[in-house]
Amino acid sequence: QLQLQESGPGLVKPSETLSLTCTVSRGPITGSRYYWAWIRQPPGKGLEWIGSITYSGSTHYNPSLKSRVTMSVDASKNQFSLNLNSVTAADTAIYYCARPSQELVGGAFDYWGQGALVTVSS
Amino acid sequence: EIVLTQSPATLSLSPGERATLSCKASQSVSSYLAWYQQRPGQAPRLLIYDASSRATGIPARFGGSGSGTDFTLTISSLEPEDFAVYYCQHRSNWPLTFGGGTKLEIK
Numbered sequence: 422q423l424q425l426q427e428s429g430p431g432l433v434k435p436s437e438t439l440s441l442t443c444t445v446s447r448g449p450i451t452g453s454r455y456y457w458a459w460i461r462q463p464p465g466k467g468l469e470w471i472g473s474i475t476y477s478g479s480t481h482y483n484p485s486l487k488s489r490v491t492m493s494v495d496a497s498k499n500q501f502s503l504n505l506n507s508v509t510a511a512d513t514a515i516y517y518c519a520r521p522s523q524e525l526v527g528g529a530f531d532y533w534g535q536g537a538l539v540t541v542s543s
Numbered sequence: 544e545i546v547l548t549q550s551p552a553t554l555s556l557s558p559g560e561r562a563t564l565s566c567k568a569s570q571s572v573s574s575y576l577a578w579y580q581q582r583p584g585q586a587p588r589l590l591i592y593d594a595s596s597r598a599t600g601i602p603a604r605f606g607g608s609g610s611g612t613d614f615t616l617t618i619s620s621l622e623p624e625d626f627a628v629y630y631c632q633h634r635s636n637w638p639l640t641f642g643g644g645t646k647l648e649i650k
Contacts, residue, residue: 458639468579468587468630468641481637484544517586521634522598528634529577531598533586 423448425518427537433512434543439505443518443534444498450476451496454524459492459503461514462536469514473527474501481527508541515539545569547631547642555650562618564645566631571611575635578607578616581644582627590629591616621647 429441443457450457456473463469472482474492482490491504505512516537519530546569556562566576574594579587589598591607594614604619618625626649631642 467644468632470632470639470641473639483638522589522592526575526634527637527639528632529589529592529598530579530587530632531589531592533588536586 423520423532425520425532425534427516427518427534429537429539431538431540433508433539433541435509435541436507439503439508439512439516439539439541441503441516441518441537441539442500443502444500445520446499450494450499450501452476455520456481456525456527457494457501458519458521458527458530460517460519460530462517463511463514471503471505471516510541513539513541544638545572545633545635545640547633547640549629549631549642549645551645552643553646553648555648556621557650558621558623560621562616562621562625562647564616564629564647566609566614566616566642568612568614568633572633572635574610575633576607576609576614577632577634578605579630579632580625580627581630582624587630618647623649 424446426444458473459471474480494501518534520532522531548567550565578591581587595607606617
């Protein structure tokens with residue numbers, strides 16, 4: 422069964438860049454047409470879609486974050502990544518990576534990582 | 544951007560009762576709506592996709608209905624493990640959005 426695992430620093434300073442990686446195991450990123458996604462959840466609040474990327478690099482971003490977000494794929498490592506720059510305390514959240522159940526569309530997400538808590542604080 | 548509004552915000556019921564959760568879209572999403580369950584400390588779990596199709600391994604007591612702008616998640620007879628937060632999400636177009644959630648709590 423496909424597995425996703427987020428990794429990266431748990432603490433980021435304000436104005437710096439948040440960087441996370443999602444490692445996919447028991448299934449390839451390459452050759453598929455899934456839109457691999459990042460979704461976040463501030464503590465005690467709801468879910469927010471950040472963006473999605475295919476293995477070939479086609480991206481869609483949340484307009485509210487678009488100016489600060491970059492996503493990329495490293496096919497050789499079966500990973501995809503998130504960079505969010507100029508972070509503030511409002512970016513403190515659990516960050517999930519996820520894969521939708523169908524290719525070529527944005528959702529619904531049937532595979533999720535366990536989540537990575539990232540705190541923005543000096 | 545399509546806004547999804549879930550109601551009620553909190554639903555208090557007892558085990559064995561029937562739960563009805565609502566999700567309304569600001570414009571038509573056709574049938575491209577999903578429902579998730581999230582228990583404390585866990586990632587969301589896909590329950591329903593495309594408005595009414597149960598995801599793999601989801602019990603038959605979970606049912607989804609609706610199309611266009613009005614959708615419903617029904618849990619026919621609540622089990623203790625069903626008390627959680629439920630979210631809807633559309634995939635009709637970009638950007639994807641989620642509803643604000645309904646907390647299903649034990650009465």
